[in-house]
Amino acid sequence: MNHSPQxxxxxxxxxxxxxxxxxxxxxxxxxxxxxxxxxxLANIALDCIGQANNLYKVAAEVEAKGRTADDIVYxxxxxxxxxxxxxxxxxxxxxxxxxxxxxxxxxxxLYFDALQQSAFxxxxxxxxxxxxxxxxxxxxxxxxxxxxxxxxxxxxxxTQTALNSLWRYTGELFFTDSVEQQLHSERIAVLxxxxxxxxxxxxxxxxxxxxxxxxxxxxxxxxxxxxxxxxEHLGHLLAEMQILQRSFPEIKW
Amino acid sequence: MTDKELxxxxxxxxxxxxxxxxxxPHTHAGSIRATDPEMAIQNARDVFARRGNxxxxxxxxxxxxxxxxxxxxxxxxxxxxxxxxxxxxxYKHTLDDELWKKQ
Numbered sequence: 001m002n003h004s005p006q007x008x009x010x011x012x013x014x015x016x017x018x019x020x021x022x023x024x025x026x027x028x029x030x031x032x033x034x035x036x037x038x039x040x041l042a043n044i045a046l047d048c049i050g051q052a053n054n055l056y057k058v059a060a061e062v063e064a065k066g067r068t069a070d071d072i073v074y075x076x077x078x079x080x081x082x083x084x085x086x087x088x089x090x091x092x093x094x095x096x097x098x099x100x101x102x103x104x105x106x107x108x109x110l111y112f113d114a115l116q117q118s119a120f121x122x123x124x125x126x127x128x129x130x131x132x133x134x135x136x137x138x139x140x141x142x143x144x145x146x147x148x149x150x151x152x153x154x155x156x157x158x159t160q161t162a163l164n165s166l167w168r169y170t171g172e173l174f175f176t177d178s179v180e181q182q183l184h185s186e187r188i189a190v191l192x193x194x195x196x197x198x199x200x201x202x203x204x205x206x207x208x209x210x211x212x213x214x215x216x217x218x219x220x221x222x223x224x225x226x227x228x229x230x231x232e233h234l235g236h237l238l239a240e241m242q243i244l245q246r247s248f249p250e251i252k253w
Numbered sequence: 254m255t256d257k258e259l260x261x262x263x264x265x266x267x268x269x270x271x272x273x274x275x276x277x278p279h280t281h282a283g284s285i286r287a288t289d290p291e292m293a294i295q296n297a298r299d300v301f302a303r304r305g306n307x308x309x310x311x312x313x314x315x316x317x318x319x320x321x322x323x324x325x326x327x328x329x330x331x332x333x334x335x336x337x338x339x340x341x342x343x344y345k346h347t348l349d350d351e352l353w354k355k356q
Binding site (some may be wrong): 139140 | 291
């Protein structure tokens with residue numbers, strides 16, 4: 001089996017996406033507008049962080065340099081994080097949180113569904129469990145988009161604003177580079193670029209039903225997350241997430 | 254339900270029923286708030302069904318349940334107490350004995 005540095009890099013990317021998205025969602029815990037929604041967002045956050053944990057563990061095993069999943073999470077700088085820019089964007093309001101989730105979930109279903117066929121067994125196993133969870137996340141986020149978009153003037157306005165401001169980070173979802181291509185040729189990875197059309201179809205369909213406008217396809221698309229070039233928001237998130245382990249290394253619950 | 258508000262800014266009150274096995278009865282799990290049926294099902298799933306093996310779930314608006322009042326206790330229920338098959342507890346015991354599983 002392939003134990004290349006590319007495989008470690010690839011696993012960490014996928015894990016970073018799930019961890020950062022999960023952490024963002026967890027920021028709602030105790031603050032969501034409805035009690036039931038507070039529980040729902042915390043559940044989804046836990047699913048994401050659970051998937052990340054599984055991916056980091058496999059990455060640590062493949063890497064075999066003595067790093068643990070916790071080391072990878074708590075002792076890397078922002079530039080070493082390889083998550084998509086979309087998932088690190090702040091919650092701002094409930095609409096932005098759900099738009100971010102919806103745009104990611106529509107992609108996550110396609111990606112993890114395809115990843116179940118990975119020739120790297122541990123990854124195929126994680127994808128099998130993850131895709132079930134993401135299907136539910138998508139049901140949750142898309143139902144909210146319908147209600148927020150086709151809801152009150154204020155909810156429509158906020159959702160459209162969120163869509164306009166997050167759209168510039170969606171191009172990166174389908175960004176393919178040499179790591180992905182190399183692993184794809186070994187049938188380990190799937191090509192993000194292959195998901196673009198189906199993603200756009202799903203997203204367009206829901207946005208139309210929600211009376212929301214698809215932002216212009218001409219909009220400038222920002223990339224860089226896979227290279228560690230992040231928006232200013234990631235540093236703040238990591239500071240909060242990492243401070244305890246960095247102040248008191250090896251502290252246990 | 255007399256002490257619970259059926260509607261407030263958190264949505265309507267819904268009762269949740271969960272089936273844990275094929276052919277098992279749906280049993281009352283609790284209540285949640287939601288603005289419409291799909292959100293009620295989702296909220297019920299997140300509150301009651303995230304862990305454990307759930308086969309099926311029902312939600313029904315609490316306002317659609319007609320319930321007896323405490324004042325009914327004597328006149329409404331007592332006349333049936335000498336006919337065991339009419340007694341609600343007869344059926345509850347049947348369920349507790351899990352007779353439904355043996356059928």
